[in-house]
Amino acid sequence: MSALDRFSIVLVGTTHPGNIGAAARAMKTMGLTRLKLVNPAHFPSAEATARASGADDVLARCEVFDSLADALADVRWAVATTARDRELQWPQYTPRRFAEHSFAELPGVDVAVVFGRESSGLSNDELNLCNAALRIPANPQYSSLNLAMAVQLVAYELSQNAPTQAAPPASVDPLATQIELGRLNEHLLSVMAQVGYYDPERPKMLVKRLRRMLAKAGLTTSEVRILRGLLTAVSARNES
Amino acid sequence: MSALDRFSIVLVGTTHPGNIGAAARAMKTMGLTRLKLVNPAHFPSAEATARASGADDVLARCEVFDSLADALADVRWAVATTARDRELQWPQYTPRRFAEHSFAELPGVDVAVVFGRESSGLSNDELNLCNAALRIPANPQYSSLNLAMAVQLVAYELSQNAPTQAAPPASVDPLATQIELGRLNEHLLSVMAQVGYYDPERPKMLVKRLRRMLAKAGLTTSEVRILRGLLTAVSARNES
Known part of the structure; x- marks a missing residue:
């Protein structure tokens, strides 16, 4: 049982199976193992497996869902990654602040990081299923991070900020599902x-x-x- | 002129041209623009350009060298990325410590981050041209980061630690009093x-x-x- 086991990566409507494999590899290099796919365009896929390299165990254990609501059913806190700064009324985290917040304020809570479609991101209805936004600070002139790169950065920050000791017990009054x-x-x-x-x-x-x-x-x-x-x-x- | 202009990314003996393109894209998303290639297996390459997506300007301006010594000729401080912990006698940085060090201790200095071959890394002679080692903390059971992913993480830390500009504007809908x-x-x-x-x-x-x-x-x-x-x-x- 690792401090990272309670974090899941949720990929919504991924178009390119290579990105799913690369995301699995990125996760595993940082010790994350829980991958959820919502309506992937192609899965399973030989290309995903190839790009996963030695992380095909993450792919083999991933779960596939018909909707983001289903994927988040047992999740208590979800952040939606977004490239834009549009969500002014919404708590917005950088990857580092998100990781710090998760370990300091949400001990033991099942947390999901949701990534949208390569081209169009998440719909407003999907965004509304999440508790907060996560924006990766990027070049304002070119913020087009590859999907698996974004997964890598978030997984890296979680890994960097994970406590080395045992996690404190979950709250007696947990966050609502x-x-x-x-x-x-x-x-x-x-x-x-x-x-x-x-x-x-x-x-x-x-x-x-x-x-x-x-x-x-x-x-x-x-x-x-x-x-x-x-x-x-x-x-x-x-x-x- | 940005605080990141003095940093160059050096890819040595890259086998897969897709990785060169993905590295260029990763750099540009974080505001890095100076790419140097040492003996790439295939370059220029349609696959590199495709994977670079909108960062083909970084590829167009990159420089190609016959040896790492040539690529580092005008560089004042170079770190060699390494997956292993073997270089015990050598200063070793995490990406974050490297970025902090570069901005705090090496102001205005031309700095290079050197990435080795996908399979075999850097030779000992190449390592000896560098001033320090940079190791990305990873899962000890699976530390196989993709080359472009490693570039993304280093570029991200440089971007995150670069001296900041003006503070963001206040929210149009402030927190209630x-x-x-x-x-x-x-x-x-x-x-x-x-x-x-x-x-x-x-x-x-x-x-x-x-x-x-x-x-x-x-x-x-x-x-x-x-x-x-x-x-x-x-x-x-x-x-x-």
């Missing part, structure tokens, strides 16, 4: 509809902003329970 | 009382936990406004 957060979000939306609360000028924007806010808030399982209790009370009052 | 958070908290408590929501076993604990949750959530001013709008809507419904 993505499933719990999704249910809270649904509950909140239903109560909002019930009480007639919406922004008449941009209702969709409001829904998105609430989801983003919940994702970044770092709610624990018991906090989600408290909030849902409150929503149930509000709802019951309005029905009676 | 303590006053705004306090008002949100009061508002939430009044609606909780109105709808009869409380934890019958430990009401004070609940109040404390909600306050803690709001404090850590990193809410912005506009998010506080949205939440208070929702609370007002809930409240109005219950009064009517």
Whole structure:
């Protein structure tokens, strides 16, 4: 059991199988082993295996999912890698700060680092499943990092910052899972509809902003329970 | 003129032209532009250009030499990357320490980072032309970093440690003030009382936990406004 076992790398919609193999190799050089693929264009693939070099065991054990939501079902904290600086309202980490944060503030938590498609990155719906953004500082005139290179840099920072001693035990009140957060979000939306609360000028924007806010808030399982209790009370009052 | 212009990447005896292209791309993403090739097996090469993606300008301007001695003729400090720990008598840097050292102790000096052949690394004669060793910390069970990945990590550390320019601009939606958070908290408590929501076993604990949750959530001013709008809507419904 290594301090890095709780970290997974999630590749969404990867087009080039060579990148999957190169990512597996990059992971293994830094001691990461958990790879998840969401709708890869080609997998398994001889090219992926070739590029993985001696890291084909990482490929052999990887999991394949139909959606990012499925891949993150049992993950408690997910960062979305992004090349752009657009997510102003969202916590944004560099690879180093992300690694430091993971070991200092999220001990024992299952953490996922999500990488989007080579050409188009992650959709907004996919971004909204993540708790924060990770941006690799790059040349503003040419920030086009290869996918596997980005995996290498993140894996390197995790490896560099991993504690050498045993990890502290997981929190007694762990961060809520993505499933719990999704249910809270649904509950909140239903109560909002019930009480007639919406922004008449941009209702969709409001829904998105609430989801983003919940994702970044770092709610624990018991906090989600408290909030849902409150929503149930509000709802019951309005029905009676 | 950038703080990184004095750093060159030297690839010795590279076998696979794709690695030269990928190295050029890796360099450019981190703002490095000076590439030197010593006896490449194939160069120029269509595969190198393809893998360089938008960094073909780095390839176009690279210099090709017959020996490492020639490539280092005008270099004042050179580090040899090595996967092994064998050079015990030699100063040995991690990428981070190397970058810190270069900016703190070697200001304005032309520095080269030398990468050996994919299979066999650097000869002892080549190592002896260098001033120090640079070893990338890796998984002891699998330290087989791809050549271009190693270039990416070194370029990243140089870029990360380069003296910084102006600070980033302030966010357009700043974090909520303590006053705004306090008002949100009061508002939430009044609606909780109105709808009869409380934890019958430990009401004070609940109040404390909600306050803690709001404090850590990193809410912005506009998010506080949205939440208070929702609370007002809930409240109005219950009064009517």
